[in-house]
Amino acid sequence: MVTQPQNLDQREVFYPESDGKPMADNTKQFRWIVVIEQNLEWLFADDPNVFVAGDLLWYxxxxxxxxxxxxxxxxxxxxxxxxxxSYQQWREDNLPPQVVFEILSPGNTQPEMDRKLLFYHTYGVEEYYVYDPDRIQLSGWIRDEDRLLDQIESMSGWVSPRLSVRFELNAELELYRPDGTPFFSFAEINQMLNQERQRAEQAEQQLEQERQRSQQMAERLRSLGIDPDAL
Structure with a gap:
C-alpha cells in the first residue's frame, strides 16, 4: 500500500512562541517595559475584556x-x-492590538524601527508609542482614518484616546492614570506597602495603649467602689 503525501493546511501550521530575541538588552529597558506593562494591567484589572501583554509574539x-x-x-x-x-489574531475575533509600546535600547536600529512602524500601520494598530530612556525622547503615532503614519506633534501632556493615560516628559517619562495617579515601579509600590504596614502597626499599637489605659482606669474606679460600667 502506498501512502500519498498530504498537504499541510493552515490548521497544521506551527506558530513559534519565541522569536529567539531577548526581552530587553539592559536593565533600564527592562524596567520600563515592566513598569508600563504592569501598570496597564492594574489600570484595566477590573475589565475582563482588556488583554495586556508584554513581549508576546503577534501573528x-x-x-x-x-x-x-x-x-x-x-x-x-x-x-x-x-x-x-502567542497572539494569533484570527483566533481573537480578528482584533489587532489597538495600542503598542516599544522601549528603545542601544541595539535598536532606525531601519528596524521603520519596519515596526510599517508593520503596525499595515495591521491595524491605532496608537503607537516609542520611548528612548537613554535620550529621554518620546514619540507617538495615532491612526487617522486608515493611516498610522501621522506622528503626534507634541507628546508632553498628550492623553491616549484609548487608555486615557497622560504622558509627561520631564527628567524622564512620566505616565498618569485617568485619576491623576502616576505609574509606579515595583520598588515604589513595595515602599508604599511597607509604609502602609508601618502605619497600620502604629495604629494598632496606639489602640492597644488606649485599651490598657482604659482597663487601668476601670480598675482604679472599682478599687474606689465605683462600677465603671454604670457610668
Missing part, C-alpha cells in the same frame, strides 16, 4: 508563521484576559 495573518512581531507592551480592547503562547 496577524493565519497560515503565515513568518509574519510576526513582539511588541514590548500591547493592549487589546475586546479580548478576554488569560494566558497565551
Amino acid at each position: 496577524p495573518v493565519e497560515g503565515n508563521n513568518r509574519l510576526s512581531t513582539a511588541p514590548d507592551t500591547m493592549v487589546v480592547f475586546g479580548r478576554p484576559k488569560g494566558d497565551r503562547g
Whole structure:
C-alpha cells in the first residue's frame, strides 16, 4: 500500500512562541517595559475584556508563521484576559492590538524601527508609542482614518484616546492614570506597602495603649467602689 503525501493546511501550521530575541538588552529597558506593562494591567484589572501583554509574539495573518512581531507592551480592547503562547489574531475575533509600546535600547536600529512602524500601520494598530530612556525622547503615532503614519506633534501632556493615560516628559517619562495617579515601579509600590504596614502597626499599637489605659482606669474606679460600667 502506498501512502500519498498530504498537504499541510493552515490548521497544521506551527506558530513559534519565541522569536529567539531577548526581552530587553539592559536593565533600564527592562524596567520600563515592566513598569508600563504592569501598570496597564492594574489600570484595566477590573475589565475582563482588556488583554495586556508584554513581549508576546503577534501573528496577524493565519497560515503565515513568518509574519510576526513582539511588541514590548500591547493592549487589546475586546479580548478576554488569560494566558497565551502567542497572539494569533484570527483566533481573537480578528482584533489587532489597538495600542503598542516599544522601549528603545542601544541595539535598536532606525531601519528596524521603520519596519515596526510599517508593520503596525499595515495591521491595524491605532496608537503607537516609542520611548528612548537613554535620550529621554518620546514619540507617538495615532491612526487617522486608515493611516498610522501621522506622528503626534507634541507628546508632553498628550492623553491616549484609548487608555486615557497622560504622558509627561520631564527628567524622564512620566505616565498618569485617568485619576491623576502616576505609574509606579515595583520598588515604589513595595515602599508604599511597607509604609502602609508601618502605619497600620502604629495604629494598632496606639489602640492597644488606649485599651490598657482604659482597663487601668476601670480598675482604679472599682478599687474606689465605683462600677465603671454604670457610668
